[in-house]
Amino acid sequence: MGAIDIAFSSLLFSFFLLAIPILLSIKYGFGLIKPLLLAVFRMCIQLVLIGIFLKYLFIWNNSIVNICWIIIMVTAAVFSVLKDSALRVRKVFMPVFITFFITIFSVVVYLNFMVIKLNNIFDAKYLIILSGMLLGSSLRGCIVGISYFYKSIKKDSKRFLYILALGADRNEVILPYLKESIQLALKPRIATMATMGIVALPGMMTGVILGGGSPVDAIKYQIMVMVSVVACATATVILSVLVTLKICFDKYGILQMDVFTDSDKNMPAQKNKTWSGL
Amino acid sequence: MGGQKQIPISLKNVSLSFSGKKVLDDISFEVKSGEKIILSGKSGSGKSTIFNIILGFVQPDSGELLFDSEKIDDKHVWEVRKKISYIDQESSLGIGNTLDYLMFISGLKTNLQKEFSLNRINELLEYFELENEVLNKNLEKLSGGERQRIAIMISILLERKVFLLDEVTSAVDVFLKKKIAKYYLNKDDWTCLIISHDPIWLENSSTKIFEMDTSSWAQ
Ligand SMILES: Nc1ncnc2c1ncn2[C@@H]1O[C@H](COP(=O)(O)OP(=O)(O)OP(=O)(O)O)[C@@H](O)[C@H]1O
Ligand SMILES: [Mg+2]
Numbered sequence: 001m002g003a004i005d006i007a008f009s010s011l012l013f014s015f016f017l018l019a020i021p022i023l024l025s026i027k028y029g030f031g032l033i034k035p036l037l038l039a040v041f042r043m044c045i046q047l048v049l050i051g052i053f054l055k056y057l058f059i060w061n062n063s064i065v066n067i068c069w070i071i072i073m074v075t076a077a078v079f080s081v082l083k084d085s086a087l088r089v090r091k092v093f094m095p096v097f098i099t100f101f102i103t104i105f106s107v108v109v110y111l112n113f114m115v116i117k118l119n120n121i122f123d124a125k126y127l128i129i130l131s132g133m134l135l136g137s138s139l140r141g142c143i144v145g146i147s148y149f150y151k152s153i154k155k156d157s158k159r160f161l162y163i164l165a166l167g168a169d170r171n172e173v174i175l176p177y178l179k180e181s182i183q184l185a186l187k188p189r190i191a192t193m194a195t196m197g198i199v200a201l202p203g204m205m206t207g208v209i210l211g212g213g214s215p216v217d218a219i220k221y222q223i224m225v226m227v228s229v230v231a232c233a234t235a236t237v238i239l240s241v242l243v244t245l246k247i248c249f250d251k252y253g254i255l256q257m258d259v260f261t262d263s264d265k266n267m268p269a270q271k272n273k274t275w276s277g278l
Numbered sequence: 279m280g281g282q283k284q285i286p287i288s289l290k291n292v293s294l295s296f297s298g299k300k301v302l303d304d305i306s307f308e309v310k311s312g313e314k315i316i317l318s319g320k321s322g323s324g325k326s327t328i329f330n331i332i333l334g335f336v337q338p339d340s341g342e343l344l345f346d347s348e349k350i351d352d353k354h355v356w357e358v359r360k361k362i363s364y365i366d367q368e369s370s371l372g373i374g375n376t377l378d379y380l381m382f383i384s385g386l387k388t389n390l391q392k393e394f395s396l397n398r399i400n401e402l403l404e405y406f407e408l409e410n411e412v413l414n415k416n417l418e419k420l421s422g423g424e425r426q427r428i429a430i431m432i433s434i435l436l437e438r439k440v441f442l443l444d445e446v447t448s449a450v451d452v453f454l455k456k457k458i459a460k461y462y463l464n465k466d467d468w469t470c471l472i473i474s475h476d477p478i479w480l481e482n483s484s485t486k487i488f489e490m491d492t493s494s495w496a497q
Contacts, residue, residue, distance in 0.1 A: 158370035165333050166436070167360035167388040176372065176382070251352035252334040 063122035085147040095243035137229040145185030145237035284311040292341030319490025360388040363433035367444040377413040422449035441470040
């Protein structure tokens, strides 16, 4: 079993499909050609490299190597989350990294052990492919969630300070913001899940079916993945916020401005010990 | 507590600069229990900053702050905040439905014992001449004066004894200014530190004025 092998020569034919966006871009002057070709080029190189790499990873199938590769994937993921979050990477990298690693790793091991019931729960194929999928789908939600959380507290610091002054404790004061952030982060996820199968035929399913599995197998995998994605996405958003609180707020419960990147400070020069609220 | 006069708030030689500019220069004063004190001074003289320091939003460069004779530090400040009713200069409230927000506040652990009943709320709405409908409006949609009065209501509902009021009568008409000032000034056991340019707060003869510009009591 397995998908029909595509010859490298025939793969070229799929590139002809690029003619559609290219011709349209020329006709309407979208200015898409250069970024598009560049992206296609990058994608090809990256995928070829990862293909070769995975091939050996699967051949060696060494638990330690597999776990190291997950560490690398998580590192890349956390960088991309923090880069878009306006937080200083240097300040919060470690706790977020640990959060991501523990969440993703334990969910995948749980799936391998309890759901798929693998003999070797560190089997390269399952460990790496599932981790990659969960990481990829937790990313966007996490970026939205963590950015919204810190930006909204910074933006209306008066509202935040007022809640502090009402006598809220550390948890109570962040709860309204955490709630908003999580809703914002997870709404699209949940919406996708609700239309799954009708509007979107997910990549996992496509993969299993083309790989020779029956649609029923594919659906089972897909359900497992969707549920785990929601679990991971929720856990990573909430935990990333919780583990960064101690770094980002001082003992008085005030958001520290020096956790933001300079481009996002946009505030008058002042002593770095205070916040930009007033 | 005992019988003798407590000193809820005390500042000793407090100084603070922002980016090199001295905002508070060696400020000292005490607010005794039940006193009504107006902080007076021109715009930018650091009045609101005093409130921010008391609430631990900013730390002074030097000097000491006491609440009920205890130093306000990063631990004590959380208790201090539970004993103070604060209204900031913009009456910043939350977002969303007014009644929901009141319920959020009453749901905070420190406020669970307080009576946030609908009866009590309606009583206050009536006194401050607010329509019942404001409860179902969005806080962002309220007029400045309405928001100010909601903030005042909250400060009262919290049933605390120390008040920091920053320009709480700036957006309402003279008639309401009077009513609001009267409400606070008539409560003998309430300690109020008030920032306001409205002379109405001075009608009570026992009100004292602290001049920020000279850092001394006005005669
Ligand atoms: N967090 C802060 N960062 C930098 N500067 C600040 C900060 N807070 C206050 N200031 C400055 O300190 C000075 C005093 O501000 P404050 O708000 O205490 O004045 P105020 O007496 O309340 O004035 P107003 O009557 O206009 O409300 C102002 O010059 C203000 O710009
Ligand atoms: Mg002010």
